[in-house]
Amino acid sequence: MSASESYTxxxxxxxxxxxxxxxxxxxxxxxxxxxxxxxxxxxxxxxxGFLILGVLACFGLQAFLAxxxxxxxxxxxxxxxxxxxxxxxxAMDPIVITAASAILSxxxxxxxxxxxxxxxxxxxxxxxx
Numbered sequence: 001m002s003a004s005e006s007y008t009x010x011x012x013x014x015x016x017x018x019x020x021x022x023x024x025x026x027x028x029x030x031x032x033x034x035x036x037x038x039x040x041x042x043x044x045x046x047x048x049g050f051l052i053l054g055v056l057a058c059f060g061l062q063a064f065l066a067x068x069x070x071x072x073x074x075x076x077x078x079x080x081x082x083x084x085x086x087x088x089x090x091a092m093d094p095i096v097i098t099a100a101s102a103i104l105s106x107x108x109x110x111x112x113x114x115x116x117x118x119x120x121x122x123x124x125x126x127x128x129x
Contacts, residue, residue: 025094028058029055032054033051036113043118045118057109058101058102058108058109066094
């Protein structure tokens with residue numbers, strides 16, 4: 001195998017991994033929101049509202065964390081200590097940001113589900129808390 005064939009194979013493997021990760025990055029908000037919606041389906045007053053709000057919140061949290069890590073790195077860590085570059089680059093890794101976003105999205109989606117639950121009926125109010 002020549003050097004150019006090896007480089008081409010490595011490039012294609014890298015592109016395939018990046019493509020897979022991009023698809024996962026786009027699908028996890030849909031899957032996580034759908035899963036929580038199924039768990040809370042009967043108690044949701046606005047099912048479509050929860051799905052839309054949940055997906056947008058997941059994407060927004062992911063975008064916020066990506067910008068926050070870049071801001072903190074380039075504003076505070078990069079000028080101070082060059083030895084922190086590798087650590088900061090790992091924190092800015094899209095896999096880390098996606099994993100952190102997914103973990104932080106679970107309580108956010110559960111809170112949204114609680115906000116959009118079925119309102120109390122007159123029978124439920126008479127029973128008390």
